[in-house]
Amino acid sequence: MAFFLAGGVSAQNKGEAVSNAKINSIVSKMTLEEKIEMLHGNALFSSAGVPRLGIPELTCDDGPLGVREEIKRFDWASANWTTDSATFLPNGSAIAATWNPVMANKYGIVIGEEANARKKDIMLAPAFNICRMPLCGRTYEYYSEDPYLNSQLAIQAVKGIQSQHVAACIKHFAANNQELNRNSVNTIVDERALREIYFPAFKAAVQQGNAYTVMSAYNKLNGYWCSENDFLLNKVLKDEWGFKGVVMSDWAGTHHTVAAANNGLDIEMGSSGAYDRWYFAKPLLAAVKAGQVSVKTIDDKVSRILWLIYHTSMSSNHPKGLIATPEHAKTAYNIAAESIVLIKNDKHLLPLKASAVKRIAVIGDNAVRTFALGGYGAGVKAKYEVTALEGIKSRFGKIASISFAQGYKANYLANNSDEQNRGYDQRDQKLIDEAVALAKTSEVAILCIGSNREYESEAHDRKSLELPFGEQALVNAVTAVNPNTIIVIMAGAPYDLNEIKKSNHAIVWSWFNGSEAGNALADVLTGAVNPSGRLPFTFPVSLKDSPAAALNTYPGEGATAEYKEGILVGYRWYDTKKIQPEFPFGYGLSYTDFSISHFSADKLNYGRNETIRAKFTIKNTGSRYGAEVVQLYVSDPVSSVLRPEKELKAFEKVFLQPGETKTVELDVKVGDLAFYDESKKSWKIEAGEFVLQLGNSSRNILKTVKIAVK
Structure with a gap:
């Protein structure tokens, strides 16, 4: 499924690209004290620039539902502006329920335009942690239980926001799936589950959406705070995925100076007390002077912040922005x-x-x-x-x-x-x-x-x-x-x-x-x-049917929540364990009817580097204009490891007039049929039979086709 929508400002775009030489030149003119000043908040929603070099401060704004009202610089009270009324956009799970990346993109454009009107450089959105537990207080803010659906929506939300030269801040990295004890819980998640369930939307938002900022989560992951987690922030995000931008902490989510500085955090936000006493203020300056954090590490952080600034507030042709316009209201209505x-x-x-x-x-x-x-x-x-x-x-x-x-x-x-x-x-x-x-x-x-x-x-x-x-x-x-x-x-x-x-x-x-x-x-x-x-x-029939509750892993014992269900999150659990849901993933009715026929793959056998091109014909057999969300799941009947009963690998929302017929192609890379092999620390595709399953929910499969991977 390909979407060519309003894109994020790519680092490679001519006129927007900032050469390393230019950034290095600025860094070389800065004192160590000026560099440190850029690495922590200087107010509730901003961090310092370098006025003598013409570098502005960075401004942030909360925003999954829209640009929030202006608050005072140093406390949470309203600034009592009369010009900060904004468009209230549908919540995250509503955007996910559209099953339409075009809508996620349009949401992002509105957020970006309204952020510009309020002179905000970073929007703290989108939030798309996996919906692991139905009771989680932020499920309304997040998207879905499926990593592929999350990915497609996150890419387009990020591109929409950043098309307006405003940074999207994707959050919360990673495994922030409950609010209860969120500031203390240590989530124990095996690497396969991280790679297959909890990472894909972040990876897609970084590599395909080109997200400029990432927010670390409050919780610990496998024993280390997410804001100082070397595996998460350095090894995976920056080294493996090639993330060029800035990692900022969630508000008051920083715990140490040296560990956070060396393990990938770039900006500390929302800590308490005097700003010069924060972990990344005087204590960081002292740590550098003591040789505990290198100047090279500090320079990398400052370079990332400058890269971000040159793609946002100091970008060329920077849009002025619009707020609460009739066009924005129309987008809110359409979503x-x-x-x-x-x-x-x-x-x-x-x-x-x-x-x-x-x-x-x-x-x-x-x-x-x-x-x-x-x-x-x-x-x-x-x-x-x-x-x-x-x-x-x-x-x-x-x-x-x-x-x-x-x-x-x-x-x-x-x-x-x-x-x-x-x-x-x-x-x-x-x-x-x-x-x-x-x-x-x-x-x-x-x-x-x-x-x-x-x-x-x-x-x-x-x-x-x-x-x-x-x-x-x-x-x-x-x-x-x-x-x-x-x-x-x-x-x-x-x-x-x-x-x-x-x-x-x-x-x-x-x-x-x-x-x-x-x-x-x-x-x-x-x-x-x-x-x-x-x-x-x-929707489970009973809470005890949901995996985290069934395995007694929520809210966890003591300060630890072990994700014993592994990769069997959401419909993967219900379908694999043959547990009847109240309503299945992907389910919804229409005022019209659709028929699906002629489901086929372009070949019977595929090599590991090929793409499966699945085709089907869909007809609106009713009397009203409407849309069906056709979902392509894949199953691997014989595997050396546990595989889910089925996994979503493609979808398309198809709008049809009464009597109209359309042929639709859904592409799936053979590489996307792989599982993560923890013993080899790599993705693995096993040769053999796979089943393509076409339906309109995880429980209503209408057509199947068998293929083989060589």
Whole structure:
């Protein structure tokens, strides 16, 4: 699958390339003290330049959801600007649910343009750690459970951001897969799992996306803090992958001076206390003078920072930037519209026939809640955010009577203690009774439930998969009096939908979907948009089915979490172990139907350096324009090592008019069929039979073809 989209500014581009000689010349004019000043923060979101040489400071901004509001230079309080309202973009798992790298690229371009308008050099995005644990508080921010899907999206998000001469900061490197104990946990991960599951998206973002910055994770990996992990930062990232840019710590994620300096960290950010006392300030200067860190090491760090500056703030033809424009709103809408997943529609309640519906009950706190802000972590001071109720009123208001009932109270704050949040999961019977009364008198009830940005939050993991706030009791009560109840779930991670799946006919998954969320949702409900989102991770029937829980490796014993499942993460686990999921990876429905035929490979036998060219024909056999996400998995039935039942190796989102037919080719390099051989420290392809499996989820394989590798 090839995408030729707005690219990152490559180091090789004429006019953008900065010669080593030029950088070396600048470094040679700097004092050791000036060099050290560049290696640590000088404010909350910046690090120093060298004014006498015309080198500006580096400015950063939080940003997976959009450029955050301006805060004061030295504390987290708002700077109270009136010009920093931005576009709120759909969350990471929503972008992943589009299964469309074009959307990831457009997301990146908006982030980059808005960063420029605010004079930010580095956007701390995208975040795409693997969704190993469904309870992880940052699942909403991350992409998916699959390294290939993550890779394709990360490449394009990075290219989009950097097309605007703004650095993408890919994070968090590596194995930051839980928020509980994230500042202390030692993740024990075998090298094969690192290479096959946790590294690929970072490698792709560096080598194909040309990412300019990498953020080290908070946790330890195999005994060493990620911010001073020689294997991660020097051996793999810089030496093996050829990363030219800058490694910065997560905020307050640096622990030592000499180990961090020698093992690959370039900029220390977010530490506490006086700036000149940070690990990379006076202590680093002393370490250099004592011979514990070489001047050559310092010069390498400074050279990387200068390389970054010459590709961002000091680049030629630097764009001025734009913020919160109608075009950016349209991009937010397009991503949201492509991300919404139709999970169930067995009585064809959807799309709603506007002419037939006169009374609509909209129920649930999430119908009127906004998601740009909340919880612990970066948010966006959105210029505006269309709620579900506002979107539904804008699409149905002229033809139907629309009434609202709150249904439940979302009594949970991320910064509260467990004691302060006690009772958050209890029903509010008075609100349920009001919702039931309204649902009884309405032809259709649209029930907006799920989570919010307080409940799914950085620095916290959820305690269970249960729907919060007594929502299940609300669903049961409303469904009992109105069979035409459409469940809309706004959340960024899997939840237990077992009861809802059994008792409700229509389920729509709508994420934390940005400034235009309400309009995109309403257009899916009316059928103006045919839903084409697909789940980017597996929904387990029960938490105990998920690998980390099944093997009792979460949250870990003491300060250690051993990833005993190895490569069997996500659908690889469920499919290999024959565990039935609630909803499988890649799953989603449409308002139209598709047929797939004529699946073939261009040859029967392949050499190790060849490319498999798989072809198929797809037809829209229904009556509506729509898109199918066709997924190509590969399995290796006979192997000397454990291989997953199947692994995603290619996909394509195909848009078709009713009756339209298209022939699609998906290419897979034979080299990508390899596994990582830990004994040889290298990738290995074993000769023999492989099976190409074509489907529209990991559990719905429609066609297979056998090939052989010589």
